[in-house]
Amino acid sequence: MDxxxxxxxxxxxxxxxxxxxxxxxxxxxxxxxxxxxxxTETSEECENDTYMEAWKRIPPHEPRTYLxxxxxxxxxxxxxxxxxxxNRLKRKAYILELTSEMEECIPSSSSIERELEAxxxxxxxxxxxxxxxxxxxxxxxRRYFYLDKATDIAKRYGYKESAVRMMLLRMRSDLxxxxxKEGLL
Amino acid sequence: MKNDxxxxxxxxxxxxxxxxxxxxxxxxxxxxxxxxxxxxASIPADATGKPHSTSGVDGRSDSSPIHAVGKSRxxxxxxxxxxxxxxxxxxxxxIVLITWATSGKGLFKSKDDPTTTPYSTTAAPPATTTPPxxxxxxxxxxTMETEPSTTPAWSEPSSDTTIPMDxxxxxPDENAGLIPDDSEGAGAGxxxxxxxxxxxxxxxxxxxxxxxxxxxVCRFAFxxxxxxxxxxxxxxxxxDPAIVRFDEAFRIWLNDVYxxxxxxxxxxAIEKQDSTGDIDLHEIFIEEYWSQTNPDDVTAYRDAMARLxxxxxxxxxxxxxxxxxxxxxxxxxxxxxxxxxxxxxLGYHVDHVLPAGADILDDANLDIYNGFTLTGYLTGEQIxxxxxxATHGYIITWLAEGGSLTPADA
Numbered sequence: 001m002d003x004x005x006x007x008x009x010x011x012x013x014x015x016x017x018x019x020x021x022x023x024x025x026x027x028x029x030x031x032x033x034x035x036x037x038x039x040t041e042t043s044e045e046c047e048n049d050t051y052m053e054a055w056k057r058i059p060p061h062e063p064r065t066y067l068x069x070x071x072x073x074x075x076x077x078x079x080x081x082x083x084x085x086x087n088r089l090k091r092k093a094y095i096l097e098l099t100s101e102m103e104e105c106i107p108s109s110s111s112i113e114r115e116l117e118a119x120x121x122x123x124x125x126x127x128x129x130x131x132x133x134x135x136x137x138x139x140x141x142r143r144y145f146y147l148d149k150a151t152d153i154a155k156r157y158g159y160k161e162s163a164v165r166m167m168l169l170r171m172r173s174d175l176x177x178x179x180x181k182e183g184l185l
Numbered sequence: 186m187k188n189d190x191x192x193x194x195x196x197x198x199x200x201x202x203x204x205x206x207x208x209x210x211x212x213x214x215x216x217x218x219x220x221x222x223x224x225x226a227s228i229p230a231d232a233t234g235k236p237h238s239t240s241g242v243d244g245r246s247d248s249s250p251i252h253a254v255g256k257s258r259x260x261x262x263x264x265x266x267x268x269x270x271x272x273x274x275x276x277x278x279x280i281v282l283i284t285w286a287t288s289g290k291g292l293f294k295s296k297d298d299p300t301t302t303p304y305s306t307t308a309a310p311p312a313t314t315t316p317p318x319x320x321x322x323x324x325x326x327x328t329m330e331t332e333p334s335t336t337p338a339w340s341e342p343s344s345d346t347t348i349p350m351d352x353x354x355x356x357p358d359e360n361a362g363l364i365p366d367d368s369e370g371a372g373a374g375x376x377x378x379x380x381x382x383x384x385x386x387x388x389x390x391x392x393x394x395x396x397x398x399x400x401x402v403c404r405f406a407f408x409x410x411x412x413x414x415x416x417x418x419x420x421x422x423x424x425d426p427a428i429v430r431f432d433e434a435f436r437i438w439l440n441d442v443y444x445x446x447x448x449x450x451x452x453x454a455i456e457k458q459d460s461t462g463d464i465d466l467h468e469i470f471i472e473e474y475w476s477q478t479n480p481d482d483v484t485a486y487r488d489a490m491a492r493l494x495x496x497x498x499x500x501x502x503x504x505x506x507x508x509x510x511x512x513x514x515x516x517x518x519x520x521x522x523x524x525x526x527x528x529x530x531l532g533y534h535v536d537h538v539l540p541a542g543a544d545i546l547d548d549a550n551l552d553i554y555n556g557f558t559l560t561g562y563l564t565g566e567q568i569x570x571x572x573x574x575a576t577h578g579y580i581i582t583w584l585a586e587g588g589s590l591t592p593a594d595a
């Protein structure tokens with residue numbers, strides 16, 4: 001069933017929407033969540049929570065052409081929150097470590113205005129990512145969107161881990177320059 | 186224990202958190218493209234959602250250091266043209282390789298060859314042996330300085346000084362080149378080296394001679410501070426007033442009330458049962474006495490013991506390298522690159538690739554206490570006046586020629 005038809009089911013408040021979503025995207029969503037939570041049980045719970053959240057958000061959203069990214073964002077946020085609030089120290093610590101890497105993207109003297117919308121930042125980050133070669137863009141996404149470990153990224157792309165870490169280090173520095181240039185920081 | 190991670194949260198600025206969260210707002214097509222490109226680059230997940238292992242099924246991740254022979258990656262376009270060109274150049278490379286091998290020099294210096302050095306010090310790849318990746322339009326990682334980037338100029342190993350390899354000084358044997366005990370690492374601002382090396386570098390004739398060395402960069406302030414914090418939390422939990430009160434009451438009850446009921450033989454048996462866990466004297470104390478006279482204290486005691494158990498567990502975790510590595514891998518790596526860059530700027534010929542081919546920056550080789558290991562060549566004068574960063578400690582090992590240096594030996 002194509003995305004448009006699935007969204008129509010949501011809009012019609014037909015509960016078949018969830019089963020169709022599960023059939024089409026369930027495995028992929030669990031995979032994304034597992035990459036973050038490293039728990040089969042938790043990833044399945046996050047998947048179910050994602051469907052409920054999608055049910056709430058459609059309408060007013062109508063992700064007819066972007067259903068997969070729509071669901072991906074939801075499950076990413078749910079999975080990260082689970083890691084932070086469940087008392088699973090290692091995953092929580094890992095997420096904190098990734099967040100702390102973002103410190104390098106921010107000049108020490110600046111601060112992000114509280115009113116600054118995440119969406120505006122997201123758009124700026126998108127512009128930055130588009131300026132990168134595809135592989136580097138993907139590596140950046142794998143690290144900071146999908147929360148992959150550097151070792152896994154290295155295996156996926158055939159680099160040594162040190163090379164991946166070096167790439168990420170440089171990209172974080174470039175992102176800082178980009179955000180400064182766009183006046184967001 | 187919440188305190189440690191609340192502290193970690195406080196250490197991560199809200200700006201960093203906002204930026205991290207903003208990753209969720211990147212454009213849809215970027216999410217889609219990254220997902221598709223990731224699938225192309227790896228094996229897809231199975232039906233349970235668990236990812237398959239992406240361990241180098243094609244062996245690409247086991248290739249030589251990137252600054253030695255460049256990269257090997259898969260592309261989905263221009264395969265035919267790329268394959269033909271790569272095949273021709275590979276044939277040329279094979280001919281050169283055979284020529285090198287039969288000349289006795291070899292492509293890479295073998296650690297078993299007594300006339301060769303344990304590792305390469307050159308950054309430039311032997312271009313004739315590696316077909317260039319003409320299918321890519323991306324910049325070569327070995328020439329990062331040409332990118333329009335504001336990134337720091339992380340140094341590549343220097344290639345502008347010729348080291349007379351036949352005159353490099355090696356330790357007479359592996360043991361002579363080691364310090365007696367490096368398990369604790371070197372303190373901040375400290376430089377440790379074996380006596381045998383110290384003797385040699387003080388000789389005038391060795392002032393400009395090159396010595397094969399391994400330098401262990403120890404001590405990272407943020408790691409030490411974190412461990413000290415966990416230790417303090419553990420100590421504080423141990424000295425909780427509820428636990429102190431309980432211990433004192435238990436001691437009095439045991440000596441004045443409980444023990445006098447038994448003969449020495451009976452008491453010896455009871456002590457043995459307590460030591461093996463068959464009985465718990467603390468629980469007997471709570472059940473028979475304390476819960477009846479101090480019920481509120483029992484609750485406070487149990488809460489305090491739960492906190493102590495958490496603190497103890499976390500303190501035990503921080504002594505395991507992997508846990509703190511997870512927390513601080515990014516900072517450790519940045520600190521390493523800063524230090525490596527600083528040494529390169531001083532003219533020290535050091536690299537992070539160990540003779541056995543292992544890269545110290547690989548996760549498995551990183552030690553949070555004794556940090557990173559660099560290997561290379563320093564002159565007697567450079568060692569004698571070793572320029573330190575006072576926040577780190579350094580252990581200089583004098584390498585024996587053809588020695589079996591592996592990360593486990595670091």
